[in-house]
Amino acid sequence: MTGEQALDTQRTGQRITECDLAFLLARIFRRNGCSERTATVLAANCASAEAAGSLSHGIFRIDGYVSTLRSGWVDGAAEPQIEAPAPGYLRVDARNGFAQPAFLQAREDFVARIRANGIAFMAIKDSHHFGALWPDVTPFAEEGLIALSLVNSFACSIPAGAEKPLFGTNPIAFAAPIEGSAPLVFDFATTSMANGDVQIAARAGRMLPPGMGVDSNGTPTCNPKEILDGGSLVPFGGHKGSAISMMIELMVAGLTGGQFSFEVDWSAHPGAQTPRTGQIFIGIDPEFSGGAGFVEKAGEFISRLSDAGLTTYPGYRRWKGRGTQDIGISTEDYRRLNEYAQGEL
């Protein structure tokens, strides 16, 4: 999990519970034009990422959220519209709002369709996703379902063999229930790195490992500032990772009817930072699998991973640690969040 770091060694200024942090963040979202529902879900997403050590999607994102909301680019109070053109296909129009409140509004219907049909599809269009994806998929696994979610973003990744950025960071998130243990959950950008982690490295003045991206001339660089300043990331894993990223780009824009990453145009909204694209979900009910049953087989799978020398699996540490400790935030960050919340910033 890129960006995960031990909490206590990094942030020692102020200690706060996840719940209190979410409360503070919700005030910031409300003050910047978000409806109660949108403020609550974005705050919960951001606080849970911070608590899990996914710093690239934690409070680091708040400046960007505020900036994009104030630019008028995104509607923090949008009322999503839901329709079901087929029993297993839900279409959600986020109407230029954030993806998560639109998703949550359709979620109960979606879960019912997964259970009734064995599989269901949800396409959210005209939406903005600026948070971690694992909070979207994990609850499905907690209810015994399998979920896969894909999001496109803005052109910041050069397809293998191409010369110009065209794909977004195009993350993929997957969650599956495991008998007697944490759900298996992964969530990663299909670029070499998450964009947020490049920004964090740039702020910290850290160089990146080789192979992450190119500068504005297309020359490979380890300098995160050169990647952000007219340069580009590349997909992970060469032409195979590029194919996965291509599939995500095509499926998300094509199946939602929303924008491709390369269509996002912020020029009329200075300060806008969130991609106005889409998000898709595939949900499967493993109750319908044959044989021994999914969760039991999944439990066996995890034991074999352990026998093969893996001390953990994706999602385990986050699940194990959740709600167990206060979050450490620097004094500077804490002050800044309070200023936002009180309208002083």
Place this chain on the structure above:
Amino acid sequence: MTGEQALDTQRTGQRITECDLAFLLARIFRRNGCSERTATVLAANCASAEAAGSLSHGIFRIDGYVSTLRSGWVDGAAEPQIEAPAPGYLRVDARNGFAQPAFLQAREDFVARIRANGIAFMAIKDSHHFGALWPDVTPFAEEGLIALSLVNSFACSIPAGAEKPLFGTNPIAFAAPIEGSAPLVFDFATTSMANGDVQIAARAGRMLPPGMGVDSNGTPTCNPKEILDGGSLVPFGGHKGSAISMMIELMVAGLTGGQFSFEVDWSAHPGAQTPRTGQIFIGIDPEFSGGAGFVEKAGEFISRLSDAGLTTYPGYRRWKGRGTQDIGISTEDYRRLNEYAQGEL
């Protein structure tokens, strides 16, 4: 596409049409215990891979097919059983036969369920897949549908962070319709290389690029023989590719109720080479997408790829070239195929 090579420079001994090659191969399959239906579909798969230059799944596979059939490990005349526990979920029991005839028997029902529900799932268990996957998914795109297929195989890949092989080559194949052009189709192993390509390199005495696998001591090696002789491949793309491969392993075994790659045990059947595992399909009908419509957006996507400097896209060259030329096969290979077909080998 790993293993694709210009045809005429490689194989010049005997020229044969794809149709005649499929006819010859079907005779081999029938003579080795396959039913007419199984023989026809396996021969078509193998001949189309050979014609497309996917050498790792072409006639190179025939020795393995014959050996596995003669070992009694796989039933070439199995009668698959199909059931639908939910409107969007088909379960197919291949009953220790090949995956493709089981798939084809359920295919019409599956397509009807995709169109009726918007999305459908098919889980094939107790099946053997020894061929290329793109012939399975491409016809969906030709009918205007999106298809994703995943297969697990046998333990030959060490998960990122582990010490022992546990995952199979675990290929993923995807197909989507493109307006006015070839479907976008990719098909690749989620290991660093396809196992067949490692075998081809070993036969040819060629070294592999660095990073493909390890020897029996776990030491990285570029020698394909050391990888095959007690060594192992690794997933493509580091921990992200490993997560994709893990997802495939878990979904295929878990949702079919079939075997994990690490459960495949050939010891009682000398000569057995095909993994007895499972295959899953997700099919989506893009007719239900909102906005401009999927195929139109997909056409636009392909133009933008071209503008960004990509001279082709996955699946294009194979589609463009199909049926247009004879296949060149070495005299030695042609003689061998005929001996198999006539029962002399």
